[in-house]
Amino acid sequence: MAPQLKTKTPGVKGVERVVDREVGKAVDALDNGKPLSDDAVHGARKRLKRARAALRLMRVALGNRVYRRENRALRDAARPLSEARDSKVLVDTLDSLDLDGAVAARALRAVLVEKRQAIQRKLQNPKRIASVLGEMRSARRRVDRAKAQGHGWSAIGPGLRRTYRAARRAFAAARLDPTPERLHEWRKQTKYWWHILEMLEPIDPVPLRARARRVHRLSDQLGEDHDLVVLRDTASRSSDPATRGIALEKIDRRRLNLQKRAMALGAVIYRERPKTLERRLQRRWRAWRSDPSKG
Numbered sequence: 603m604a605p606q607l608k609t610k611t612p613g614v615k616g617v618e619r620v621v622d623r624e625v626g627k628a629v630d631a632l633d634n635g636k637p638l639s640d641d642a643v644h645g646a647r648k649r650l651k652r653a654r655a656a657l658r659l660m661r662v663a664l665g666n667r668v669y670r671r672e673n674r675a676l677r678d679a680a681r682p683l684s685e686a687r688d689s690k691v692l693v694d695t696l697d698s699l700d701l702d703g704a705v706a707a708r709a710l711r712a713v714l715v716e717k718r719q720a721i722q723r724k725l726q727n728p729k730r731i732a733s734v735l736g737e738m739r740s741a742r743r744r745v746d747r748a749k750a751q752g753h754g755w756s757a758i759g760p761g762l763r764r765t766y767r768a769a770r771r772a773f774a775a776a777r778l779d780p781t782p783e784r785l786h787e788w789r790k791q792t793k794y795w796w797h798i799l800e801m802l803e804p805i806d807p808v809p810l811r812a813r814a815r816r817v818h819r820l821s822d823q824l825g826e827d828h829d830l831v832v833l834r835d836t837a838s839r840s841s842d843p844a845t846r847g848i849a850l851e852k853i854d855r856r857r858l859n860l861q862k863r864a865m866a867l868g869a870v871i872y873r874e875r876p877k878t879l880e881r882r883l884q885r886r887w888r889a890w891r892s893d894p895s896k897g
Contacts, residue, residue, distance in 0.1 A: 604800035605652065612891060613753045617660045618745065620801060624653040625676070625742040633735055638726060640690055647683040650676050650738070655797035658765045663750035663757040672741050672748075679737035686725050688832070689718035695829045696837075699852045707845055710837060755887050762798060763880040769795045770872040777868070780861055782831045788868075789824035796821050802883065805890040816871055823864045830857050 605623055607616040628646040632638065654676050661669045693714045701707035724730060751757070769791035776784040799814035830853050837849035 604797070605656075606804050607801055608804065609891060613755065614660050614663045614750045614757045615753065617656050617758060617801070618750065620656040621653045621660075621745050622742060624649040624656070625738055625745075628653070629735055629738050629742075632731060638686075638722075638731070640687075643683050643686050643725070647680055647687055650680040650683070651793060652797045652800075655765070655794045656801065657745075658794055659758050659761040659798055659801065660750060661764065662760045663752045664745075664748055665751070668744075668748050672745055675737055675741040675744075679734050679741070682725050682730060682734055685721050686718075688829075689714070689721045691829050692833055692836070693718060695826075695833050699849065699856075701845065701848055701852070707849075709842070710845055710849070714836065754891075755884050759880055759884055762802075762883065763876045765791070765794050765798055766872075766879060767876040770876065773868045773872045777865055780865075782828070785824060785861070786828050786831075789821060789828055792817060792824060792871075793821045805883065806886040813871075816867060820864055820867045820871060823860050823867070827857055827860045827864070830860075 605620040607613075607620075611619050628649040631642045631646040631649070634642070636642075654673055657664070657669055657673050657676070664672075693711065696707075696711055696714060701710075769788070772784070772788035772791045776788040796814060796817040799810055799817060803810045803814060834850060834853045834857075837846060837853065
């Protein structure tokens with residue numbers, strides 16, 4: 603279950619709790635004395651993304667210097683996990699294209715599998731894992747010791763507005779010119795916004811749960827598009843013209859469909875202006891905080 607704010611630990615304290623819990627759970631997933639499974643890697647990576655979203659929510663309270671340092675630390679710790687996860691997703695994405703009729707489809711898959719196995723071996727190295735765990739634990743301790751300024755909405759409202767604005771601007775840029783880079787940036791900012799909505803759900807459960815589901819669906823669509831972009835780059839270097847032609851045609855067709863759906867959904871999700879959205883959520887926050895039955 604995604605972490606959520608509680609009336610007993612509202613504002614910055616509640617967000618700090620989310621960071622501490624998610625980084626701690628990520629450490630537990632990787633430091634269990636067993637070879638790393640795909641599920642463990644995926645789980646740890648997802649928790650680190652939630653922790654980074656929470657850091658964005660408390661950016662004003664932490665200050666830019668502390669925020670940037672800890673966001674960078676968690677990003678760097680997650681990078682080896684992302685490489686492992688992405689290498690698996692590429693194989694799955696290729697399989698979903700159903701290229702059995704292509705002469706060299708199996709050769710293309712073999713290249714992806716070999717790359718995935720090399721990344722897995724690298725990640726399984728005890729020194730590599732120890733380094734990743736060390737970075738995560740250090741960041742967790744530093745955030746715990748950081749003297750955040752402010753407690754209520756004034757401390758987290760600006761972070762919410764900033765995150766939503768970043769996602770909204772990334773959407774506008776991608777709609778104007780849907781390059782792979784702009785679509786990828788839109789995906790990243792959308793995912794942060796989704797995790798923040800998950801955290802804030804208790805202040806207005808039904809509307810925010812529905813909104814979070816829409817944003818999650820958009821994030822998945824943009825994520826699939828990104829996977830197809832990476833796969834396309836690999837397929838374009840295939841030595842077999844038939845494989846290359848069939849793969850690129852299927853990839854481009856699927857990407858076009860995904861982008862149409864994503865643009866339509868983005869227009870709904872990012873319709874509201876950042877200040878308007880923040881003020882509305884602030885009103886819900888105050889009502890939630892003043893109702894003891896919501897504890």
